[in-house]
Amino acid sequence: MKERFDRRKKHVERRAQWFxxxxxSGDMTATDESELLGWLAEDPDHRQAYERLLHLRDLSGDLxxxxxxxxxxxxxLHARTRKxxxxxxxxxxxxxxxxxxxxxxxxxxxxxxxxTQILETALGDQQTFVLRDGSSATLNSGSRVLIDFDSLGRxxxxxxxxxxxxxxxxxxxxxxxxxGDHVVTALGTKFSVHLSGHRLEIAVAEGRVAVSDDNIRFxxxxxxxxxxxxxxxxxxxxxxxxxxxxxxTVTEDSIAEVERLQSWRSGRxxxxxxxxxxxxxxVNRYSRVKVLIxxxxxxxxxxxxxxxxxxxEMTGQVELLLSSLEDIHPIKVxxxxxxxVLIADRGTRRNRS
Numbered sequence: 001m002k003e004r005f006d007r008r009k010k011h012v013e014r015r016a017q018w019f020x021x022x023x024x025s026g027d028m029t030a031t032d033e034s035e036l037l038g039w040l041a042e043d044p045d046h047r048q049a050y051e052r053l054l055h056l057r058d059l060s061g062d063l064x065x066x067x068x069x070x071x072x073x074x075x076x077l078h079a080r081t082r083k084x085x086x087x088x089x090x091x092x093x094x095x096x097x098x099x100x101x102x103x104x105x106x107x108x109x110x111x112x113x114x115x116t117q118i119l120e121t122a123l124g125d126q127q128t129f130v131l132r133d134g135s136s137a138t139l140n141s142g143s144r145v146l147i148d149f150d151s152l153g154r155x156x157x158x159x160x161x162x163x164x165x166x167x168x169x170x171x172x173x174x175x176x177x178x179x180g181d182h183v184v185t186a187l188g189t190k191f192s193v194h195l196s197g198h199r200l201e202i203a204v205a206e207g208r209v210a211v212s213d214d215n216i217r218f219x220x221x222x223x224x225x226x227x228x229x230x231x232x233x234x235x236x237x238x239x240x241x242x243x244x245x246x247x248x249t250v251t252e253d254s255i256a257e258v259e260r261l262q263s264w265r266s267g268r269x270x271x272x273x274x275x276x277x278x279x280x281x282x283v284n285r286y287s288r289v290k291v292l293i294x295x296x297x298x299x300x301x302x303x304x305x306x307x308x309x310x311x312x313e314m315t316g317q318v319e320l321l322l323s324s325l326e327d328i329h330p331i332k333v334x335x336x337x338x339x340x341v342l343i344a345d346r347g348t349r350r351n352r353s
Contacts, residue, residue: 012043012045012046012049013049013053015039015046015049016046016049016050016052016053017053019036019039019050020050020053020054036050116146116147116148117146117147118144118145118146118147119137119139119144119145119146119147120139120143120144120145121139121140121141121142121143121144121161122141122142123141123142123285123286123288124141124142124286124287124288124309124311124314125139125141125142125311126138126139126140126141126264126265126309127139131147131149131154131168132147132149133149133154133168133170133173133175134168135154135165135166135167135168135175136165136166137156137163137164137165138163138164138165138265139161139162139163140161140162140163140164140194140264140285141161141162141264141285141286141309142160142161142285143158143160143161143162143163144158144159144160144161145157145158145159145161145163146159149173151173152173153173153174153175153176154170154173154174154175154176155175155176155177155178156175156176156177156178157177157178157179158177158178158179158193158195159195160195160196161194161195161196162192162193162194162195162264163177163192163193164190164191164192164262164265165177165186165189165190165191165192165193166190167186167188167189167190167207169188174186177193179193179195179200180195180198180200180243181200181213181243182200182211182212182213182243183211183212183213184202184209184210184211185209185210185211185212186207186209187207187208187209187210187234188207188208189204189205189206189207189208189209189237190204190205190206190207191203191204191205191206191207191209191235192205192261192262194261198244198245199242199243199244200242200243200244201240201241201242201243201261202235202240202241202242203239203240203257203258203261203262204235204236204237204238204239204240204258205237205255205258205259205262206237207237208234208235208236208237209234209235210232210233210234210235211232211233211234211235211241212232212233233250235250236252237255237258238252238253238254238255238258239251239252239253239254239258240254240257240258240261260272264309267308267309267310268306268307268308268309269282269283269286269306269307269309270305270306271303271304271305271306271307272304273302273303273304274302274303274304275299275300275301275302275303276293276298276299276300276301276302276303276325276329276331276342277293277299277300279303279305280292280293280342282307283307283318283321286307286309286311286314287314287315287318288314288315289314289315289318289338289339289340290338290339290340291318291322291339291340291341291342292339292340292341292342293341293342294334294341294342294343295342295343295344297344298329298330298331298342298343298344301329301330301331303325303329305321305324305325307321318340319340322340322342325342326345330344330345330346331343331344331345332344332345
């Protein structure tokens with residue numbers, strides 16, 4: 001039994017490796033892409049193996065600066081225009097990975113002659129872009145999206161990070177965002193979508209959005225809305241939805257929570273009764289000097305605090321925040337030149353009065 005399992009695993013790995021090699025070579029054809037979509041849909045193990053190899057290849061950077069690969073990338077990007085909708089997103093994902101490997105990414109990157117764009121912000125940067133339909137998109141620190149608008153629809157792929165959208169009305173074209181395993185459709189609205197690993201968070205400030213899994217691959221508006229009327233998730237203003245692996249939580253009538261989650265747009269991040277682990281994870285989204293929790297016994301401490309997003313003084317802001325935590329909680333900060341390390345303060349508790 002184990003030998004059969006190992007053989008199957010090796011077969012899946014080899015198949016995933018073949019698709020990744022085709023993707024990075026710039027020679028992936030429409031037939032290859034169609035075959036890849038079918039193979040990924042057959043088994044969750046296929047998708048997991050494929051995404052793991054993509055992630056490893058993206059992190060390796062072993063082809064950065066290679067002139068031949070840069071030439072292949074340029075050709076592949078132009079070859080992927082004007083494909084049918086289901087194939088286009090595979091092509092765009094390929095463009096993202098190819099651009100990452102060759103090190104060509106800039107803050108705004110035009111990847112095809114039909115107006116498709118890659119928008120990206122650096123660590124600590126927030127920027128607002130006006131889209132072709134008049135909508136505005138604000139990207140939070142360390143985020144990347146692909147924008148693909150045409151006569152059939154308005155599609156956005158959130159590769160990673162966080163986006164806030166104020167959507168312009170267009171009765172002829174639905175605006176959809178694909179993030180991880182979900183598709184979010186704007187129904188005249190202002191909302192944010194935050195994708196971090198397998199965790200997805202959607203906060204609606206105005207209007208409504210509809211959420212489905214990614215089996216609905218950007219269909220026409222009438223078909224899409226008919227499917228949602230059959231029972232998919234509708235989020236009204238003041239709602240927050242969180243998805244993490246197989247877990248789903250929805251909080252309604254919570255404008256205060258929506259405002260807190262979107263407070264980064266005004267230059268600060270507010271934490272209210274959150275775990276230290278969640279607080280530090282959020283701090284590390286903005287700071288070049290990272291904070292580590294070395295002692296698991298303090299990870300679940302409940303924290304309330306404010307971090308000002310002033311990049312000129314970000315290290316000082318983080319230092320101030322951590323010093324405040326030391327004063328209030330049983331936490332000790334060990335300061336290194338390149339990082340802060342948090343451990344439990346097991347000494348005599350300070351006078352907190």
